Amino acid sequence: MPARPILTVAEITEADRAAIAAGTPGSVLMERAGTAVADAVCARFRPQPTVVLCGPGNNGGDGYVVARVLKARGWPVEVRALAEPATEDARDAAAQWDGPMAPLAGTLEPALFVDALFGAGLTRPLDGVAAAAVQRLAERPEKVVAVDIPSGLPGDTGRPVGPAACARLTVTFHARKPAHVLEPGKGLCGEVVVADIGLGEMGGGEPGGGGTTSRLVENGPELWLDRFPWPTAASHKHDRGRMIVVSGEAWSTGAARLAARAGLRIGAGLVTVHSPPDALAPNVAHLEAVMLRPFETDQELEQAAAQVDAAVIGPAAGVSENTLLNVLALARTGAALVLDADAITVFRDDPEELFSVLDRDDVLTPHPGEFERLFPGLLSGAPERISAARRAAEKAGAVVLLKGADTVVAAPDGRAAVNVNGSPWLATAGSGDVLAGFIGGLVAQGMESFEAACAAAWIHAEAAELHGPGLISEDLPGLAPAVLRRLYEDR
Incomplete structure (x- = not known):
């Protein structure tokens, strides 16, 4: 098995772009990502009331897929949306959700939370309703699953620039980002699962080998x-x-x-x-x-x-x-x-x-x-x-x-x-x-x-x-x- 790369947000974005250019639609990648999160949730939790918090971007789009897949497996699921979907793929995913849905406002009652508000590319501090939500999630990390990364945590540094969620489980895609391995981000992520969603080779025997130019890797055998x-x-x-x-x-x-x-x-x-x-x-x-x-x-x-x-x-x-x-x-x-x-x-x-x-x-x-x-x-x-x-x-x-x-x-x-x-x-x-x-x-x-x-x-x-x-x-x-x-x- 080749060394596992750690990729920056820009490198992951480029891997997404290359996969789409090679013929895999973004909607397919989103479906794979959301299904991978649902699989990880089902492997670690019993069915229970679940609230999926969806942001406006593709991270939120992944969340809509998570909600749909869990509902199809018999889980009681509700979506709380921060804003209307802002990307085509996220809009398509939201359109396929036919379960309970409400704005992200007011009190979040105890439940299993799936954090799909913001992904690793966020660099600004969260404020308003989003900030209040992640602060609530940080109070009960044992009941939080993060999609890609806990919201509020910049993927390239692992240093929150404002309020940030804390998770028991984080499911990311293709490769870890620096925030998954560097403190304090590492501690906020909990267990990290890296899901293969079909973005190509993960790397060669040397840092930078195979399908990535990264010279940063996870240290392992x-x-x-x-x-x-x-x-x-x-x-x-x-x-x-x-x-x-x-x-x-x-x-x-x-x-x-x-x-x-x-x-x-x-x-x-x-x-x-x-x-x-x-x-x-x-x-x-x-x-x-x-x-x-x-x-x-x-x-x-x-x-x-x-x-x-x-x-x-x-x-x-x-x-x-x-x-x-x-x-x-x-x-x-x-x-x-x-x-x-x-x-x-x-x-x-x-x-x-x-x-x-x-x-x-x-x-x-x-x-x-x-x-x-x-x-x-x-x-x-x-x-x-x-x-x-x-x-x-x-x-x-x-x-x-x-x-x-x-x-x-x-x-x-x-x-x-x-x-x-x-x-x-x-x-x-x-x-x-x-x-x-x-x-x-x-x-x-x-x-x-x-x-x-x-x-x-x-x-x-x-x-x-x-x-x-x-x-x-x-x-x-x-x-x-x-x-x-x-x-x-x-x-």
Whole structure:
């Protein structure tokens, strides 16, 4: 299965136009869309009083189809119309509705609501009757199904510009839009079902392949599983990559060990923690399969790392001159770098110094605060996180993984992927250190850095979901094998 694209409103509009130009009438697309919504409703709810809220555009036209199909299946349905249909296809759909109908005004009594007021193309704030209606829907999201997107939510940003509905279920068409995967829009959408209404190919094996020019995709195994570095019967540890992790000082060693264990669990053949002398004792007391090696200066670290494939630095490394020099030393070795936490923050006064030594094989893994330190104003000034991460990757000349509930991975060439399987259980100290280790372990095995970052982020979230409540970061490396087994069987 190809990677699933995430398309902007303009790209979806173009896909609609192309399908119509190729001979599929808009009315047929509307019928398919409304039927898909009705199918999703019937699969999740028992028949009950249902109110379909219809706007004047084609989103409203979809709503009239939903109402007709549900009524034909025996559901008690009423339509509440915001205004007269304003498009030919919507007028045709409305003309086929022969059930109860009233203006969208006054109180909305408790019912199952289908929100077909406005679609993803809306960019202005809702007001008047429409605003009052979506505020009512937001009070009871468990009884709301959104057609395409909750009304009031712009499809390209996921950031409401005024009142917006909140849904238990959103049924969209052809592909997710940015608002379906980016917070806060993602949270307003509830479960998202993507219905195929016949707009053509969903994409190829690479972002932008097949029938779309999009270079933005959902992060999932379809994107990277066919290039995952599985061992063969002839493999040995030296074939499977050499990874190092730089430890912090004696009182800050746990983070490096988490990253190292993660790298080993994800498949790296040889993993070594490089440790300042005063941190050797706590490290040696806790390490088993992970090796340990001392270093005192950045020159010694550079020499020790000369033959490694990937290096992780930053977890509890300390925001110090030593960390800065160690990053620069590792950059001279040719190893792919995974820079996290302190290895990012230490360059806040001179980001260009870091960017000058990075290359496209390196990976930065900032949370929003660290991102702001390295790319000041970029996140707050961008329309959404995808644009910010892409711009940062271009500026740094490296892969950027912007962490969050809607983690975005961006490459310098413009490719980007958004995690749709984020887990709330990852909100615990040290989980980011494990993620850095997963990335480093995959890169060490020869996986391309963008795909390695995507795979690591997905596996990280899946492992957290396997455990659920009570998860601590120490659990994550041990949960990875169950996820890997599932991927191995699905390859």
